[in-house]
Amino acid sequence: MPVWAQFVPMILVFVIFYLVLIRPQQRKAKEHEVLLKTIKPGDKVVVGGGIIGVVVAVKDKTVSLRSADAKIEVLKSAVSDITERAGNVSES
Helix, strand or coil: CCCHHHCHHHHHHHHHHHHHHHHHHHHHHHHHHHHHHCCCCCCEEEECCCCEEEEEEECCCEEEEEECCEEEEEEHHHEEEEEECCCCCCCC
C-alpha cells in the first residue's frame, strides 16, 4: 500500500469536517455581521438574553433600546435578530 493512500481517509475526514461544521459557521457569522451593519432606529430587535425592544439610537459599538418603559443600552454584538424593520407598514 502506498504511503499517500494512508492519508486519504484523514483528508476525507477534514473535508467533511470543513463542509459540515466550519463553512456554515462562517456563513452565519457573515450574515450576522451584515445584520449588525443594517440596524437603524425604529427597528424591532431581539437581544441574546431574550429582550425584545425598539432601537432608539445606534452608536459604533452599542445600541440603545426602548422596551416597555425601560431604556437600555446593549452591545451591538448582543443583537441576535431583527424582527421588524423601521418603516415597514403591514397592510391589513
